[in-house]
Amino acid sequence: MSVTGVEGEERHDFTQAESKQIRARSLRLLGSLLLPVRGKVVLAMLVVVVSTAAQVAGPALIAFGIDRGLPALLEQDWMPLAATGVIYLVAGVSGALLIAWYTVLSARVSQTVLIDLRKRVFLHTQKLSLEFHESYTSGRIISRQTSDLDAIRELLDSGINQLVQGILYMSFTALALVLLDGTSGLVLLGALLPLFILTRWFQVRSQSLFRQSRVASASLIVRFVETMTGIRAVKAFRTEKHNESVFGALVESYRRVNARVIQLFGVFDPGLVLIGNVTVAVVLLVGGFRVADGQLAIGALLATLLYTRRFFDPMEEMAMFYNSYQSAAAALEKISGVLEERPGVPDPVAPVDLWEARGRVRFDNVQFAYQADREILPHVDLDIPAGQTIALVGSTGAGKSTLAKLMSRFYDPTDGRVRLDEVDLRDLHPKDLRRAIVMVTQEAYLFSGSVAENIAIGKPDASAHEIRAAAAAVGAHDFIESLPNGYDTDVNKRGGRVSAGQRQLISFARAFLANPAVLILDEATSSLDIPSERLVQEALQTLLADRTAVIIAHRLSTVAIADRVLVMEHGRIVEDGTPNELISGTGRFATMHAAWRESLV
Template sequence: MSSITGVAGEERRDFDKAERRVLRRRSLSLLGSLLAPLKRSILLTALVVVVSTALQVIGPAIIAYGIDTGLPELLRGRAVPLAGSVVVYLVAGVLSGVLIAAYTVQTARISQAMLIDLRERVFVQTQRLSLEFHEQYTSGRIISRQTSDLDSIRELLDGGINELVQSVLYMLFTAVALVLLDGWSGLVLFCSFVPLWFLIRWFQRRSEATFRESRVFSAKLIVFFVETMTGIRAVQAFRKEPRNARDYGELTEDYRSINARAIRLFAVLEPGLTLIGNLTTAAVLLFGAYRVLNGDLAIGVLLAAVLYTRRFFDPMEDIATFYNAYQSAEAALEKISGVLEESPTVPEPVQPKPLGTGVTGRVRFEGVRFAYRADREILPHFDLDVPAGQTIALVGSTGAGKSTLAKLIARFYDPSDGRITLDDVDLRDLTNQDLHRAVVMVTQEAYLFSGSVADNIELGRPGATREEIEAAARAVGADAFIRSLPDGYDTDVNKRGGRVSAGQRQLISFARAFLADPEVLILDEATASLDIPSERLVQEALQTLLADRTALIIAHRLSTVAIADRVLVMEHGRIVEDGTPADLIAGTGRFAALHAAWRDSLV
């Protein structure tokens, strides 16, 4: 039994390694695509940093020349070698400082260009992805991609890569200079690479999992916070504050614990680097001093060798700090690349068919089957013909499939089998532009964006004139209340339309739909959240809105159903009754019972 468990564990580890390799390749591919447009700037920056680093590294060699050659020459009355070495040392320092400043500015420009590109890609991609993605991928996780994950990458690009490139080049040039200056001292330095390799490898293995977990807990904190604030009404209504505080405290404790593990790793790494550096410097000094006593090594060369050895280990701590930022950024880049790799489940057609002019609005379901998941079939086999200009009301219990029909007509989802046509053209063959022009959905939420009332109505047809916007508002009965607002059509509705009532928001959304002038209009529980006076006001607007167009009304309130030409009663994804409101009320079926219960509730 234990051997089976061991094999399973080994297979799991192999799978994890393979998965990490795939994720790393995907992240590197994304990074490469961000760097590609900046090749010239990167090459120029690389040249600047190479020259500036070489000028920094040359210092100890100049000092060695000044001591071993300049000082003896000065004793002989010749000051030129020593003065020359001082001048060269100062010029190299000044030029190095100027080039470092230029390098810092240039790398900042490159990092900002990459971040802007990445932010725009994430925003455009999350808008492009289908509704299925957004229903599964919570808003908190998307916000985490745009905030904490991008911040991790920003920290890496702004300072981390800058320091890494400088540090690596500095160490490389320092090692080369030491070998050229004194090969034996270089050999002592290379011997220190053995304990360095073991220490860094130990840190890498443990920190990779630690920092990945840190990003996971950071995302969980953001998701929990966003979802709590989004649902704050429900939180306060159900007195969920103590439980949320307890859950959030547990998450912060987990986050603190994982960060404490990361700190403990650095508590071993940094002293370990310092110890190896000090021991190596001491070894170079002792071995060099012995050779100086034997006359095999000049004192200036020994001083330069000690300086080079000490300087070689100085950037180690910066590299360790970079690795911290790198681990966080790598995990963030993996998550962002995952979002960017997603493909819309409702793609644009490769060879679209034009909808053309004179669209009538006839909608047909032909053998449609739909399932959100393999074990959750909503429509087992569905056929429906909606003639052009007909208003259909869908009624039925929750989960009967009413909203699913609406989402399929709006092409938020594609059917698993069968097809849905608009004027005999499969919806999957229509461009999004044609489909969104012909089909408009008004939901219960009646979402308004920050901006003026006019701006929100104009969403129905971008570029519409003020006269057309006001005409649409008058047509649905919204003009009077809009003009009563402080700034009329220029009144800012505030976040999510908080300045206007639910009924007024719904009228604005109707004006938006009227301005769009679609051939097919879908009303998904558009009056469910309204009180009776507001519903009556909206009912009058509906008469105008539904005129001369195909309409699908999903409603639990049967007062809304009365304006329909045809009523479909649905149960478990099937139509169980089909007829005019009057005919169904006069019968003895499901709709008649619903209508009788509704009428009794009014009494």
């Protein structure tokens, strides 16, 4: 997996080769989204072709009515004019009905595509490895699901309609004009050159500006989300003024980009109007002389003027389409970049089933580095028998959490193997792996919903009795019962209704309900007060029986329940023994334990 590839897409100074590769990737994504609805797309195209032809027929019918119908009416023959009127009415009504049908068809296509894309982004980002989520901020993920998808929705809902109808309308109008009067068609052809130059000028300059606009918009969202998510830290360190300055600079950057976009339209829109008016004036001048010479009928002149004027009508809408297109194209590039990411921890091609794990964990010559030049674990050989409780201790950055993440297969070793019951974790079926190994981290995250629903995440089909039993086992039952609605109490956003220690107890109950063969506690007692920690330690002694457990803790009081202590320094295990053996020695753990005891006095 290459997280740097996604990071790079926040730039807008791509090389030509990079831009070509990104466009190809975006087109592949768009093609895969349209493939399931290709039948509806074809039907919509047929409908819009017929409806546009019906709309374009109007001026030609008017010319026929004036040049043929009126002279016939003067001779008491009203049929040509009446027939023209009826056909004009039928063409107008049918064109309107077909446009309405096309609008419904295109809306259904766009909604189907958006639902598919939204699901893909959500499901794919869930599958991506921890490495991706630690590098790709939550604000940027939210931006992909909100502003980027909104830009694509705007394009599909209205932009595509404007483009398709505009191109067809202009094409049919030009064809009708040439068939009606070739000379006027040549005048229109001459106007295409300045029109092309103006459009190309607009396209080249707007392409980078719209991408910059998307980047600036995403930066605003990222900053806002991160500030609101970390509002406690903002309040604690009084960073409001600094945040105001940073956010103000981002807003100003976004304003400047949009101001430059508006300036582009300030040239482009009047340019279109000027070219259109000049063309109409030339057609009128040339046509007027030809009418005077008897080369062109009055009705035909009127029709050519109408066609010439109508030819330029969709141009402004198509310019607005280009606005939507640029925004959507930049959004699609970012979304396709996320969807192109591959998990750094892929599912096995031929998974091995392990229905009943005993819990033996082995590290065979394991090496690990987050980056090529940043080795965390240079060499680890470790055998943890089933049912043994291990305590991992050491200074910050010693590699304890990395060891736990490898054991949970959040990451794969750079070299060597991690095995559960002699099965390499890379070969183990994902469902069996998640059922066998559960990690409780320092961040006790609670989802919106009731306390019972949060505990039941560990076992979705658990009964109310099982949920209560798990809560009681970790000492959470009493405080849950004291909540306004007991186990049915809504914990609110991110568990804001309960304290940090209570959130941790709920996460413990969730893990114990899952009943894993291997339980990893990564600094999981750090947010508990002393009474709560004692309750949990009492529960752990019962619940960790006959279960492999790895406890990572700075509080050495937690180590007392371990069968074995491993001391880590610089990614290596430097001491290994029972708590009593290491305390009675003269090594690193004995020094740490003595310092901890002195801190309690």
